[in-house]
Amino acid sequence: MSVTIAEELLLLAHSDDQGKSLINAMQLDPALAGALLAELAVHERLELSDKKVTVKDASPTGDAELDAVLTRVAGQARSRSPLWWIQKLQSGGTRRRLLTRLVASGVLTEERGKVLGVFPVTRWPEAHHGVEADVRERVSAVLAGATPDARTAVLIALTHAVHLTRKAFPDADKARVKEIAEGAWAADAVAKSIAAATSAAMTAVLAATVVTAAS
Template identity: 65%
Template sequence: MSVTIAEEILLLAFGEDDGRQLLSTIQLDPAVAGALLAELAISERITLRDKKVTVLDPAPLGDDELDAALARIAGSPKERGPAWWVQQLQSGKLRTRLLTRLAAAGVLAEERGRVFGIFRTTRWPELDGSVESRVRERVAGALGGAEPDPRTAVLIAVMHAAKLDRKAFPGADKGRVKEIAAGAWEAEAVAQTIAAINAGISIAVTTAAITATG
């Protein structure tokens, strides 16, 4: 099946067998939002002009979440920077919608329970591991020296910004990860947009962490 980059992030961010979340929500939610923006960028729907996200083409891509994000950006009365949009788009509801969509497609199972009989919890173990396996093959190939396609490069860049690469690919060469994240992109405008989105993810993660500990 076809999945978005945001869904690929989620597949890598949950344990295959136990369905436990490998990253804190503080790290994961900005990564999911950033992945939506990054996919809009490589799909030539948005770009960065004067450090602001600008819509190039408002035509829908045919995915509910991507199209909703694009419509929200296009309908904004004021152009904003990537960090602002990462903050606006990230939410637990977005994460849950994407996970539920993966469960509905038979990729994940949704297992609800309680911790200590009190606190509600949901785990998302894999039902069909073939989808994540293909994602891992692409990433492993790129980390091993193969030239990554734009989607794989974006995935690695977003993982690196959220520090998910350390959890999902603990043995990966850090230099190679940074090299791909820095990116030899096809267009300079895309390179600048992806870099700005990744900076926005990092800002969101840092801000949330400071707020949580303040």
């Protein structure tokens, strides 16, 4: 079953049994936006630096969510930074669409209820563990020393950026996680793009936290 990096991140960010999010929306939504940008870099559609996102190839990837982002970036008259794009793309709507896709593909189920009989809540427990099991196997192998592919490097970098690693992989070696997150696994343009997306996601999380604390 083919899923995007953002969907893999969602699986890691929710508990298997109860479907509760392990991190808050201020952390998760920028990470998902970063995952979409990074995956377009993996597909060689975008190239990211600290200061700008450049379209290398505007042809569709075949995934509706990725192609919607690619179209928006290609249609922007001025070059914008990864942080600018993450702040534009992050939303509860993006998160909801990706979760709904996982439900439609049979990976998750959607359960609605109320807390204290009053406050509505939606949870996303797993229906099929095979997809997340494959993701965890890939990530665990890299954290144990295997050379990462670009997709797995994105996942590790983003989980590190939003403090999900210690919850999803509590026994992970911190030095190894940091090595992957900083792009030390490769020196090509894709690795640099992943590092730029990750840095921007982390900055977006910090900015949202500061705004919330000040309000």
